[in-house]
Amino acid sequence: xxxxxxxxxxxxxxxxxxxxxxxNVYNWSEYMPKEVLEKFTMETGIKVNYSTYDSNEVLYAKxxxxxxxxxxxxxxxxxxxxxxxxxxxxxxxxxxxxxxxQYLDPALLNKPYDPNNDYSVPYLWGTTGIAYxxxxxxxxxxxxxxxxxxxxxxxKVLLLDDMREVLGMGLKVLGYSINDTNEKHxxxxxxxxxxxxxxxxxxxxxxxxxxxxxxxxxxxxxxNGEAYKAGKENLDIKYVHPVEGAALWMDNLVIPMGAKNVDxxxxxxxxxxxxxxxxxxxxxxxYATPNKAAMALLDKDFRDNRMVFPSQDDLKNxxxxxxxxxxxxxxxxxxxxxxxxxx
Amino acid sequence: xxxxGRIGYLILIYLFLYCPIAVLIVFSFNDSQYSLSWKGAxxxxxxxxxxxxxxxRVALNSLMVALCSATLATAIGTVxxxxxxxxxxxxxxxxxxxxxxxxxxxxIVMGISLLMLFVAIRLTLGFWTLLLSHTTxxxxxxxxxxxxxxxxxxxxxxDAAQDLGASEVQVFRRIVLPLLMPAVLAGWLLSxxxxxxxxxxxxxxTGPGFEVLPLRIFSLVRLGVKPEINALCTLMFGLTLVFITxxxxxxxxxx
Amino acid sequence: xxxxxxxxxxxVGTTWFWLAAxxxxxxxxxxxxxxxxxxxxxxxxxxxxxESYRRLLDPLYLRVLWNSLYLAALSTLTCLAMGYPFAYLxxxxxxxxxxLLLLLVIIPFWTSSLIxxxxxxxxxxTRGVVNNILLWTGxxxxxxxxxxxxxxxxxxxxxxxxxxxxxxxxAAIEKLDPLxxxxxxxxxxxxxxxxxxxxxxLTLPGIVAGSMLVFLPALGMFYIPDLLxxxxxxxxxxxxxxxxxxxxxxxxxxxxxxxxxxxxxxxLLVYARSRRLAYRGDLP
Numbered sequence: 001x002x003x004x005x006x007x008x009x010x011x012x013x014x015x016x017x018x019x020x021x022x023x024n025v026y027n028w029s030e031y032m033p034k035e036v037l038e039k040f041t042m043e044t045g046i047k048v049n050y051s052t053y054d055s056n057e058v059l060y061a062k063x064x065x066x067x068x069x070x071x072x073x074x075x076x077x078x079x080x081x082x083x084x085x086x087x088x089x090x091x092x093x094x095x096x097x098x099x100x101x102q103y104l105d106p107a108l109l110n111k112p113y114d115p116n117n118d119y120s121v122p123y124l125w126g127t128t129g130i131a132y133x134x135x136x137x138x139x140x141x142x143x144x145x146x147x148x149x150x151x152x153x154x155x156k157v158l159l160l161d162d163m164r165e166v167l168g169m170g171l172k173v174l175g176y177s178i179n180d181t182n183e184k185h186x187x188x189x190x191x192x193x194x195x196x197x198x199x200x201x202x203x204x205x206x207x208x209x210x211x212x213x214x215x216x217x218x219x220x221x222x223x224n225g226e227a228y229k230a231g232k233e234n235l236d237i238k239y240v241h242p243v244e245g246a247a248l249w250m251d252n253l254v255i256p257m258g259a260k261n262v263d264x265x266x267x268x269x270x271x272x273x274x275x276x277x278x279x280x281x282x283x284x285x286x287y288a289t290p291n292k293a294a295m296a297l298l299d300k301d302f303r304d305n306r307m308v309f310p311s312q313d314d315l316k317n318x319x320x321x322x323x324x325x326x327x328x329x330x331x332x333x334x335x336x337x338x339x340x341x342x343x
Numbered sequence: 344x345x346x347x348g349r350i351g352y353l354i355l356i357y358l359f360l361y362c363p364i365a366v367l368i369v370f371s372f373n374d375s376q377y378s379l380s381w382k383g384a385x386x387x388x389x390x391x392x393x394x395x396x397x398x399x400r401v402a403l404n405s406l407m408v409a410l411c412s413a414t415l416a417t418a419i420g421t422v423x424x425x426x427x428x429x430x431x432x433x434x435x436x437x438x439x440x441x442x443x444x445x446x447x448x449x450x451i452v453m454g455i456s457l458l459m460l461f462v463a464i465r466l467t468l469g470f471w472t473l474l475l476s477h478t479t480x481x482x483x484x485x486x487x488x489x490x491x492x493x494x495x496x497x498x499x500x501x502d503a504a505q506d507l508g509a510s511e512v513q514v515f516r517r518i519v520l521p522l523l524m525p526a527v528l529a530g531w532l533l534s535x536x537x538x539x540x541x542x543x544x545x546x547x548x549t550g551p552g553f554e555v556l557p558l559r560i561f562s563l564v565r566l567g568v569k570p571e572i573n574a575l576c577t578l579m580f581g582l583t584l585v586f587i588t589x590x591x592x593x594x595x596x597x598x
Numbered sequence: 599x600x601x602x603x604x605x606x607x608x609x610v611g612t613t614w615f616w617l618a619a620x621x622x623x624x625x626x627x628x629x630x631x632x633x634x635x636x637x638x639x640x641x642x643x644x645x646x647x648x649e650s651y652r653r654l655l656d657p658l659y660l661r662v663l664w665n666s667l668y669l670a671a672l673s674t675l676t677c678l679a680m681g682y683p684f685a686y687l688x689x690x691x692x693x694x695x696x697x698l699l700l701l702l703v704i705i706p707f708w709t710s711s712l713i714x715x716x717x718x719x720x721x722x723x724t725r726g727v728v729n730n731i732l733l734w735t736g737x738x739x740x741x742x743x744x745x746x747x748x749x750x751x752x753x754x755x756x757x758x759x760x761x762x763x764x765x766x767x768x769a770a771i772e773k774l775d776p777l778x779x780x781x782x783x784x785x786x787x788x789x790x791x792x793x794x795x796x797x798x799x800l801t802l803p804g805i806v807a808g809s810m811l812v813f814l815p816a817l818g819m820f821y822i823p824d825l826l827x828x829x830x831x832x833x834x835x836x837x838x839x840x841x842x843x844x845x846x847x848x849x850x851x852x853x854x855x856x857x858x859x860x861x862x863x864x865x866l867l868v869y870a871r872s873r874r875l876a877y878r879g880d881l882p
Contacts, residue, residue: 024551029566049552050397052562057844062551064641064846065458066468070551087639155743159829200829202746210567215724216746336845340658340832349687353699356684360706360760363717366727370720380730423613432610441617447810447862449818451835452855455842456624459631459852462641479620511602540710542821547842557712561821564716568723576713583709591701 021046023264026062026071028251029054029206030229031124033284040271046264054205055162056080063089068258072265075251079164079323081120082113084254090119091255097266100273103293108250113323120252121269122290124225124282127310127318128165128247131227132219133212135236142219144243145173153199158211158220161203163335164321165247166193169221172244178319181327190334194341203339212237228286228307239307245317246310250290282308364580371573388574398559398575405539405556408470412477413534419478420485420534421527425519427486428493445483453480454547461548468550476548477541481534488533492526525593532590536583625859632852641848650853659837663857666834669748670816673755677763677812678805680756685767685804689774700768707761715825718754719745722826746828754826755816762815763808770804799875806872810865817858834858 021044025032029052037048053059056077063074068089076084084090095101104122114120132142136156142148148157159166168178170189180186201217204210208222209230227239253272255265271277278294283302288309289295295303306314324331371389375382392398426432427439445453457476466472500522504514520527542557549555560579563572632650637643653659688699706714721727722744729741744750774797782792798805820835827833834854841851 022552026551029562049554051551051554055844057846061842061844061846064639065462066550067465069467070469197829201743202828207566214567215741332845337658339829340662340837352683353687353691356680356760357702359757360703363714363721363757364706364709366720367713367717419612419616422609423617426606426609426613430606430610432606434614438613438617441621443866444863445617445621447814447866449814449855449858449862451818451820451838452625452628452859455838455851455855456628457620458842459627459848460620460624463627475620479616482616511605515605536708540712542710542712543819546839557710560710560712560716564712564719564825568716568720572716573720576716579713580709584705587701587705587708 021261021264022049023047023261023268024049024051024070024072024259025268026051026053026059026074028052028075030209030226031075031251031285033281036272036277036280036284039277040268043271044264044267046267048268052206057163060084063256068256069260071256072259072261073253073268074256075123075253076120077321078111078113078250078252079321081252081254082323085114085119089257091257091259091262092118093121093255094266098270098273100270100275103273103275103278103291105290105292105295108290114252120254121273123251123253123272124285124287125248125250125290126287126308127224127241127315128160128168128221128249129224129227129239129241130219131208131212131222131230131237131239133215133236134238136218139238143240145169145221146244148199148219148221149196151199153219155199155201156218157196157199157201158208158217158222159196159200159203160208160221160223161205163331165221166203166338167331167335168247168321169193172242172247172317175244178247179322179324181324181330183327183330186327186330186334190338193338197338197341209233209237223287224307224310225286228305231307232286241310241314241318243317245319246315248315248318248320250320367573368577368580371570371577373570373573376570388570389578391571392574392578401554401559402556404470404553408473408477408555409535409538412474412481412538413531415474416478416481416534417485417527417531420482420530421489421520421523423482424486424489424493425515425523428490428496442483442486445480446487450480450541450543454544457544458547468548469553472548472550473545473553473555476544477534477538480541480544481537484533484537485527485530488530489523489526492523496522528593529590532586532593536586628852628855631849632856634849636847636849641846647849650847650849653850654853654857662832662837663834665831666817667861669752669755669833670813673752673759673816674763674809674813676752676756677760678809681760681763681767681808682805685764685771688764688768689771703761703764703768707765711758711819712821714758715754715822718750718757719825722750722753745826748827748831750826750828751823751831751833754822755819758819758822759812759816762811766807766811767801767804770801770807774800802872802875803869806869810869813865814862817861 023046025037025048027050031052032050037050041047053062056079059074059076060080060083063071063084081090098121101117101121108122108125109117130142130145130148159169164178167186167189170193171178171180171185173192174185174188176182176185176189180189202211207226208220209226211217212220212227212230213234222239224239227237230237231239253269255262255269259265272281273291275291275293275297278289278291279297282289282291282294283299286308289298303309372384372386373381374385374387423438423442427435453476457472457479461468461472500518501514504518509517540557541555542561545555545558546561549558556579560572560575563569563575631642633646633648635643635645635647635649654663688696688703691699719726723729724741724743724745726745728744729738732738733741744753778796778800779792782796787795817833818835820833820839823831823833823836827836834857838851838854838858841847841854845851
């Protein structure tokens with residue numbers, strides 16, 4: 001009996017040992033190259049505990065559940081930075097601790113969702129458009145969102161498991177803004193999307209590219225970086241900015257209020273702002289970096305890739321995603337109805 | 344002819360049960376990143392797996408929780424079983440019912456109920472919440488295992504001991520426990536395996552700093568079919584085989 | 599002995615404390631939460647409301663519940679249909695093989711169902727084993743859509759839960775006295791009658807136990823529809839999970855859980871009834 005207790009204590013002892021330096025990161029899936037974190041650990045000795053989510057809503061709910069205590073660095077989209085800021089969930093950033101902040105493109109700073117960037121640091125930005133398998137679908141065959149409604153794509157469509165993206169697409173197809181707060185318009189978008197449902201095979205935001213690579217779907221609403229990554233592994237997978245107007249978004253690094261390893265979080269944050277590091281992140285993950293110095297370092301082919309860096313023409317009718325405030329409840333209601341209802 | 348049909352049916356079902364896993368194991372040795380066509384044998388994926396530091400840490404976490412919760416559950420469960428069997432006390436029937444309800448309870452309901460409890464009492468989600476949760480869902484299994492052995496118990500032994508002046512504690516330690524040992528160990532092994540494999544309850548009650556293996560596998564699997572995952576699953580399957588063999592050996596000794 | 603009462607008190611006390619703290623109270627909390635309102639910035643606002651149950655009665659959600667029950671029931675019946683003959687044959691196998699053969703059923707039973715679900719993905723996906731074989735033999739021209747739909751979930755459930763049906767069935771069938779079967783046949787009963795009148799009723803507890811061990815997990819296991827299902831399927835397990843994961847509607851999630859628990863309690867009562875029926879008074 002005594003021996004059993006001793007054995008137990010022995011096994012459990014790592015629990016009581018002094019913790020080495022860690023930083024807990026919660027990020028979108030497939031949104032950070034492994035080698036970047038490994039380099040960070042090598043340089044600073046700080047271990048990175050990395051876990052992932054696939055939507056802002058999951059991030060928000062998780063932070064609420066654990067009361068901000070558990071993660072040191074998280075990556076919400078702009079409209080959620082707004083909300084979390086107002087909820088007092090974010091730590092005010094001390095810019096003096098972020099010397100590499102200077103490398104960021106001023107054109108992307110000091111926006112209404114976070115004046116002066118008191119709470120957030122831009123990480124990556126991108127667009128949401130249409131990816132397709134050019135072996136099954138001729139280039140030019142799908143140029144608009146509404147093309148996906150065609151019955152020939154029955155059971156072949158992938159949609160992002162993201163409330164704002166999908167309802168935004170519905171709104172755009174009807175000519176409304178993706179940030180529309182009018183309940184009538186949102187309901188119309190919902191009705192329109194219901195017509196699409198027979199074509200939809202799966203909702204996925206975790207790793208949409210897998211469904212393209214495994215040939216489970218041939219066309220879908222995805223983020224440009226996903227299409228880029230898929231295209232690297234299978235040259236048939238292409239991306240197009242829809243005529244109705246692709247959505248524009250930006251993800252930001254923030255430190256939750258209640259984080260335990262704030263110092264380590266600052267170290268990691270500053271590390272990620274290094275031009276060389278930002279360059280690696282951008283080229284590996286396939287999204288555009290807001291880091292001006294990093295942009296100058298980018299590989300030429302990558303820099304010219306319109307999938308990642310769309311032209312003015314590509315963005316003709318595009319809009320930036322912003323917080324819709326109270327209308328969020330309306331969006332949530334119709335999103336739930338869309339997911340629950342069968343066709 | 345009928346005999347052939349019978350054997351054939353048995354084989355068919357066995358094939359059904361084992362084919363998918365066999366495919367998994369075979370392709371963990373396949374020297375190809377993507378396709379399912381055989382490109383030669385390799386141990387590469389196992390090497391990649393064992394080099395993954397975070398994965399090993401997560402596996403260790405799972406092991407820690409399983410060991411601690413199995414032991415705690417066995418301790419509490421054995422005491423509970425003996426208590427239910429020997430003593431008449433207030434609320435005995437209710438306790439019996441509660442235990443059976445726990446076994447039958449859908450795991451997802453247990454998961455969210457414990458989450459609510461921990462959030463309400465502001466307990467940080469992590470190792471301790473996992474320990475408490477895993478212990479809780481293992482206890483009923485231990486109780487049932489021990490109770491089934493107790494039902495074949497010879498009361499005369501206890502009576503004789505008590506006639507000779509032994510106290511309750513002594514009776515428990517010297518007579519009851521040794522005779523129950525095989526069931527207790529079986530209960531421990533059962534709890535250990537249940538804890539190691541648990542996905543649903545862990546999903547709700549674990550916290551950011553403490554990940555467990557099944558959840559890690561779950562998030563890996565969602566990113567698609569990859570040979571490293573095949574290797575991981577093969578290793579886990581091998582571990583299961585080891586445990587089953589162990590429990591079979593224990594059962595043999597019971598006789 | 600003075601120590602005796604103390605020992606007894608501690609034993610009873612520990613048992614009671616643990617189960618009350620971690621089984622009774624949390625479940626009471628769930629019921630309570632289902633009767634409260636959804637909070638704005640927090641999860642729950644302490645105001646009584648039947649809103650969650652009202653939402654449940656919406657035909658959309660009732661359909662989700664119905665689909666889940668239907669899929670679980672279908673899986674259970676399939677497992678029963680596949681598993682009963684299997685268990686019966688297993689029980690009739692000569693002694694020297696039965697140990698090994700039983701072990702071969704226990705192994706998948708103990709293997710993590712997550713791993714087994716993953717194995718099914720490899721089999722069913724568009725570029726998976728089944729499609730590759732069918733395409734290679736020329737039986738089909740284009741790959742079949744076997745994954746990310748109800749069919750895949752059904753296959754996944756049956757595959758994962760079959761051992762859970764077989765083992766209790768085996769335990770019950772093994773106890774069946776072959777002489778009873780023989781006696782019935784001697785008295786002139788055909789195979790069907792023997793089965794219906796003798797075998798089935800005597801193995802009923804095994805049937806019910808196996809069915810419950812399949813039906814209940816089939817309702818709550820959200821990771822199977824998660825991995826194998828598509829957009830068109832929403833089952834109650836995933837629905838509950840979503841309330842706590844993303845939708846932040848804890849009262850609604852609690853209400854769904856209460857319904858699930860109610861279904862389970864109903865089945866438990868059926869089980870208790872069946873045991874009484876099987877033994878007709880002389881309980882073991």
